[in-house]
Amino acid sequence: MKRFDKERLLLGFAGPALALLVAILLSAVVLLASGKNPIEPFRLMIDYAQNVDIQVLIINQWGTYYLAALAVAIGFRMNLFNIGVDGQYRFAAMVSALVGAKIALPGPLHIFVIVITAMFVGAFWAGIAGILKTTRGVSEVVSTIMLNSIATGLIAWLTLPAQFGVQPEGSNNLTTGMIPESGWFPGLKVNDLAGDIYGFVFVAAGLGIVYWFVLNRTRFGFDLRATGASESAAAASGVDAKRMVLTSMLISGAVAGLAGMPVLLGETHTYSQSFPVGVGFTGITIALLGRNNPVGIALAALLIAFLDKASTALDYEGYPKEIATIMQGLIVISVVVSYETVRRYGLRRQQSRVGEELAAAAKNNREEVSV
Incomplete structure (x- = not known):
């Protein structure tokens, strides 16, 4: 070398x-x-993470964070700041959960429809920002932030019992209804205590390989990186910069839509008010730390997932959990x-x-x- x-x-x-x-x-x-004590909290978290059940939680959280970070990284490669991953992820999870609960199909086909719905909804929501940028010059930072708020309002309205929501008896929580078992993604069982590793975690890892291959071994990946580096230079070489911007936003949104699938298909099987929020913003941190590299993002996602899950041990010893x-x-x-x-x-x-x-x-x- x-x-x-x-x-x-x-x-x-x-x-x-x-x-x-x-x-x-x-x-x-x-x-x-x-x-x-400045050292004790780190030791407590490392010791706590040695439990098998906590390791399973960390791995499952890793899958969600990895997909969210990949969605952000695709935008970063195009010099686009897609802050709307959180809204795209939540809106896609809600609509796909709603569709999954309303249809009855054989197992693999049921899962396929839910996943495709999530990708389509995420791409559609991100595509709005892409169209505004390419046709009106609106900054994707501004438009995606606004779309996050709109997504929150739409989710709240669509999950009302008067619309498509379901309120379980004796509960104040609003859900989209339970997805039939044919729409559950099978996981890897560790043991009775630790539970299952989400099956979609392995899909997330596979998407990291696809991300690397497309970005570094295809003409589309070269055009994307070239446009992100310099739109004028890319245009001089025959690349349609506006088309690349819109395409990148659509792909980023589609991957963001997948970020909710590990939890939805592996654990909750419904979208409710307790569904995880803030995942998209965590994805920004991970993409930055991983420098948009699939391996770097994987390690950064593992670190953040470790801090999230292992910090529970701090409460038991009198340390504020907010340290993490x-x-x-x-x-x-x-x-x-x-x-x-x-x-x-x-x-x-x-x-x-x-x-x-x-x-x-x-x-x-x-x-x-x-x-």
């Missing part, structure tokens, strides 16, 4: 590693400031700072190397002239 490739690889790892280290140090400072939430916020800040630090260092290294090569070339020219 060439020296340049080695340096680029090291710099690629340096950003996330530095961000994580800074986040841990800042979290320790927060603990010290509150009069707590603080650490996640610090990771976001640290990512921005550390990546910029590493980028500037890499730029200085590159300039220094170019200067050395130019000096060496000038020296060789002088020696040839003197001869």
Whole structure:
């Protein structure tokens, strides 16, 4: 491997590693400031995560986070900031749960219809922002934030008993009705205590491979990365930048729609007011930490899932569970700072190397002239 490739690889790892280290140090400072042991919470979480049932929870959470982060990363590759993943994910989960509860089909076909519905709804919701950007120049940041709020209102209205919702007897919770067992995605049973690993987790892992292949080994992936780097340069090479923007938003939304499938098809089998929220925003953190790389995103999703599930142990020992939430916020800040630090260092290294090569070339020219 060439020296340049080695340096680029090291710099690629340096950003996330530095961000994580800074986040841990800042979290320790927060603990010290509150009069707590700065090391004990991390040890408690690591010990707690050694339980098999907690490991299953972490893996299941990983599947949801990984899909949400992939959806965000697709937008990032196009230089698009799809903040609407959370709304796309929730709206798609609600509509697909509603469809799944209303139809009766054989097992595999039932699951297929639910999954396709989720992808279509997610793509449709993200496509609104894509159309607004390509036809009216509306920033996807503004439009997707607004669409998140609209999705919340639509979900609340559609799940009313007067519309399509179902209110279980003796409960104040509103649901879309229970999906028949033919629409449940089979999981991997660990044991009676730990429960099952969602089957859709393995689908999420497969989508990571598809993401890498399409992005790095296909013409579409090249066009997407080229347009994200420079729309004018991509247009000069014959790429329709507006079409790529809309296509990327549609694909990002479709993947966001899948983010609700691990929980919906593997556990709840219905959409209700207790369905997880904020997943899309967590996906932004994970995509940033993973630098839009499928392997990096996988590791970042595992870290965040670990912080979510293992932090329960802190309550038992008198530590505030919010430490994990603080650490996640610090990771976001640290990512921005550390990546910029590493980028500037890499730029200085590159300039220094170019200067050395130019000096060496000038020296060789002088020696040839003197001869």
